[in-house]
Amino acid sequence: MFATLxxxxxxxxxxxxxxxxxALPAYANDLDLFKGQQGVIxxxxxxxxxxxxKEAAKQVMSAYPDIRITIAGGxxxxxxxxxxxxxxxxxxxGRKATDQEIEQYGLVLFKWAIDGxxxxxxxxxxxxxxxxxxxxxIYAGKITNWKELxxxxxxxxxxTRDEAxxxxxxxxxxxxxxxxxxxxxxxxxxxxxMKTAVANDPYALGYVSVGHIDASVQPVSLDGVVPSNETxxxxxxxxxxxxxxxxxxxxxxxxxxxxxxxxxxxxxQIAAAKGFIPVR
Amino acid sequence: MPILSRTLxxxxxxxxxxxxxxxxxxxxxxxxxxxxxxxHGGLGTLLCSPWNPGHGQYGIxxxxxxxxSIAFLSVLISFPFSLGCAFFITHFGPLALRRKLLNxxxxxxxxxxxxxxxxxxxxxxxFMREYLTGGSGLNILTASLMLxxxxxxxxxxxxxxxxxxxxxxxxxxxxALGGSPAQQLLYVVLPxxxxxxxxxxxxxxxxxxxxxxxxxxxxxxAVAVPTAMTQAARTLTAHIALVMAAxxxxxxxxSIFACGIFLYLFTALLIVALxxxxxxxxxxx
Numbered sequence: 001m002f003a004t005l006x007x008x009x010x011x012x013x014x015x016x017x018x019x020x021x022x023a024l025p026a027y028a029n030d031l032d033l034f035k036g037q038q039g040v041i042x043x044x045x046x047x048x049x050x051x052x053x054k055e056a057a058k059q060v061m062s063a064y065p066d067i068r069i070t071i072a073g074g075x076x077x078x079x080x081x082x083x084x085x086x087x088x089x090x091x092x093x094g095r096k097a098t099d100q101e102i103e104q105y106g107l108v109l110f111k112w113a114i115d116g117x118x119x120x121x122x123x124x125x126x127x128x129x130x131x132x133x134x135x136x137x138i139y140a141g142k143i144t145n146w147k148e149l150x151x152x153x154x155x156x157x158x159x160t161r162d163e164a165x166x167x168x169x170x171x172x173x174x175x176x177x178x179x180x181x182x183x184x185x186x187x188x189x190x191x192x193x194m195k196t197a198v199a200n201d202p203y204a205l206g207y208v209s210v211g212h213i214d215a216s217v218q219p220v221s222l223d224g225v226v227p228s229n230e231t232x233x234x235x236x237x238x239x240x241x242x243x244x245x246x247x248x249x250x251x252x253x254x255x256x257x258x259x260x261x262x263x264x265x266x267x268x269q270i271a272a273a274k275g276f277i278p279v280r
Numbered sequence: 281m282p283i284l285s286r287t288l289x290x291x292x293x294x295x296x297x298x299x300x301x302x303x304x305x306x307x308x309x310x311x312x313x314x315x316x317x318x319x320h321g322g323l324g325t326l327l328c329s330p331w332n333p334g335h336g337q338y339g340i341x342x343x344x345x346x347x348x349s350i351a352f353l354s355v356l357i358s359f360p361f362s363l364g365c366a367f368f369i370t371h372f373g374p375l376a377l378r379r380k381l382l383n384x385x386x387x388x389x390x391x392x393x394x395x396x397x398x399x400x401x402x403x404x405x406x407f408m409r410e411y412l413t414g415g416s417g418l419n420i421l422t423a424s425l426m427l428x429x430x431x432x433x434x435x436x437x438x439x440x441x442x443x444x445x446x447x448x449x450x451x452x453x454x455x456a457l458g459g460s461p462a463q464q465l466l467y468v469v470l471p472x473x474x475x476x477x478x479x480x481x482x483x484x485x486x487x488x489x490x491x492x493x494x495x496x497x498x499x500x501x502a503v504a505v506p507t508a509m510t511q512a513a514r515t516l517t518a519h520i521a522l523v524m525a526a527x528x529x530x531x532x533x534x535s536i537f538a539c540g541i542f543l544y545l546f547t548a549l550l551i552v553a554l555x556x557x558x559x560x561x562x563x564x565x
Contacts, residue, residue, distance in 0.1 A: 078524075157416035162501075162522040163333060163532050180334065183342075186418050186512055187501035187522060200406065201416055 030264035031063045037254040038066035045072075045079015045092035046166055047190040048115055048209035049243055051274040053092070056267060060258065067254055073190055077164030083107065083246050089255045091246045094166025094209070106249050111242040112262040113276035116210035117171045118227025118239065120195075120217040122202045127151040129221045135175060138205060141182035146203065158185040159197050159206035167191060170241040171207045175222060211275030233277045243276060307544055314537030326538050331503045338535040342505045344542060346513030349506065350420055350495055351488040354427035359481060362432045366439030371465055382440065388433040397497035400426045405498065413510040418500035421509045427494050431484040438483060442476020443469055478557050486550050489543070492517035516543055 043053055050073060057069035074082070076093035083091025084105030094115065097107050119135060121127060127149045130138075137143045138156060147153045160181050161168035172178060188194050191212045198204040199216040210227050213219050219227050222239065231237035251259050261267045268278035317326055317338065329339025365385070369378050404426065409417030446469045454464040470477075492515075495501075500512025501522060514522070516539040523532050 155415060159416075164523070183330070183332070183504035184502045184512060186416055187503070187514070189496070189522065196401070197416075197418075200402065201409065203409075204416065 030261060030266035031059065033257040033260050033264070034060055034064045034067060034254065037064065037257050039254050040068045040070065041090065041254055041258055042088040043069065043071045043090045043092065043245075044074050044082050044088045045246075046076045046094040046243065047073045047192060048094050048167060048211060049092040049245070051211065052113070052243075052262075052271050052276065055270045055274065056258070056261060059266070059270075060261065069258070075162065075164045075190070076166035076169075080105075080107070080246060083248050086248055089247065089251075090258065093244045093246055094241055095169050096242070096244065097246060108247050108250055110245045110247070110259050110262070111279060112245060112259075112267065113243045113271040113278055114232065114240055115243050115276050116227050116229075116232035116237055116240040117167050117175070117207055118210050118213060118237070119171075119175065119205065119207045119220040119222065120198050120213060121206075121220055122198055122200075122204055123216070123218045124202045125151060125204075125218060127220070128218060129224065131223050132175070132177070135222065136177060136179045139176050139182065139185070140180045141184070154203045157201055157204045158182065159194060159201075159204055160185045160187055161194065161207075162187055162189060166241065167207065167209055171239060174239040175207070213275070229272075229275055229277060240277075243271075307541075310537050310540045310544060314534060314541060317531070317534045317538055326535075327542070330505065331535075333532050336531075338531050340516065340519065340535060340538050340542065342503050343514050343516045343519045343539060345505055346420070346495075346499065347489060347515040347517070347543075349509075350423050350427065350499060350513065350515055351485055353420060353424035353509065354431060354488045355481065355485050357424060358428035358432045358435060358484060361428070362435035362480075362484075363439055363477070365432070365436050366443055367465065369436070369440050370443040371461060371469075385433045385436045385440075389437070393430060393491060393493045394497075396426055396430055397494050400494075400498055415510060416500060416512070418498055418512055419510050420499060420506055420513050423495045423499035423513075424509075426498055427488050427491060430491065430494060431487045434487055435480045435484040438480025439473075439477055442473040442480070445476070446472045475557055479554055482550050482554050482557075486547055489546060489550075490517060492521050496521055 043057075050071060053069075053071045057071060060067055061069060072088075076095050079088075079091035079093045080097050080101055081091075082088045084101065084107060097109060101107060102109070119130065125146070127146060130149065134143065134149065138149075139158065139160075143149065144156055145153065146156055158181075172181065186197070188197050188206075191208050194206045194208050195212055195214075195217055198206045198208075205220075208217065210219075210229065210232055213227070221227070222237070225231050225237045227237050227239070232240045245259060245262060247255060247259065250256075262271075263280060265280075268280050271278045326339055327344065328341050329337050331337065331339055331342055365381075369382050369385075373381060400422065404422055405417040407417075408419070408422050409415065413419055413421055450468055450472070451464055454468050459467070495513075495515040496518040499515060499518065501514045501518055502512035503514055504511070506513040520536045520539050523536050
């Protein structure tokens, strides 16, 4: 137990270090978008987006200190709701807003990257491959022991996300084929919490955004295809979705500059560096 | 001066009326916002049916069971320990230690819940998973144990207060009659202090019922109705936190108002119980 703990602490430290070292050189002229702009940009919503938002905000704020950017999580549902209610200027979502939401709030959607969602297990787990049918049966509660999949004789600890999660929606639609998720599955609140849960539980099966997959969790291949940047990009791994930043009405001023920055070579490079597939 | 004092009096009166009205208004707002749900199938069905949004069921029965079992189990675990601790602080402990212990307990009330949750996630959960409960280690028992730690300081402080309020002359009388410290505690101090102890108990229960983060992090949040302590469960508060993010207009979102109403009524009942206890015991302190 303590060995795992120590390993986890080490891993988290390693992650922190990577994040701090991975400051990317921005193309200077992309940041010119913000020339003459000032004010506060509040961002909230999808937890998959956060690494990209943080890096982009850091670059913008170091070049233009007059612009303050705050970033909060909450999940796709929160992002759409808060930008609709004008509590934030940019709401992030890992799913398309529903037609009703778009109409009701006058939302404008910007899809700046594509993200896969992959099943993950603990690195100690010998099971690294599942078929779609197996995955659906596990989540439906028909397969309950790792032994049935060639693993050890322990019950499968299932993890899923809350109803408002964009990650959950795409996994449920495209990996589970809209099949049932058994009611006894554990529910966690974010991609980060899912990773922590699976990294700490040797008998866990969960799913995270491909951008979040690192050494602390083992991706599970689905029908022989491992979820990774490459397989999502070339389309061979089918469980993928767009990452959206949403504004209420056409963006103006600093908010417009920030959206444009996400689509600029610098912004797209950040997305790629954080494990997503850029759209340009 | 009289004008000033009259103005102040009015201000305080307005403040009192205002906070009373606000409490009532919150309840009315909850009922108003939860209205679509009641029309959907009535409050009864809502409180008794399962949660399965995929099949149009938005009942909060599993969460009620989860909340009640986690709250009561944590009080059950915490009560004997807290009472023992309070006895130690007021009667049995070495004098030098009593003060320090009480200060420690006071300090414990200020530790943020998330710290407990986080520590438990890395220490208690793996232990439960490997040695005690099996499964994922996220279950009712794990959450209750941590919640018991969380509510213990509140209970201990209440217990110590009411034990200390027993007049010294009564206790000296027992000493004079040759009673042992244990006899003094059992026959004089406890009967005098029990309303205060019950108050502390109910307050602890209320706190356990209202806590969100511990159960959200440690209870597993599964929506199945739990049938054993070793199974995952979702509490009403965790449910609110989880569903809060759902689409504003969705039925999922509406269901959190039903949770709110249930929690509100439960807390109100607890407070009524508190008042009754206070009134029914003229003898106590």
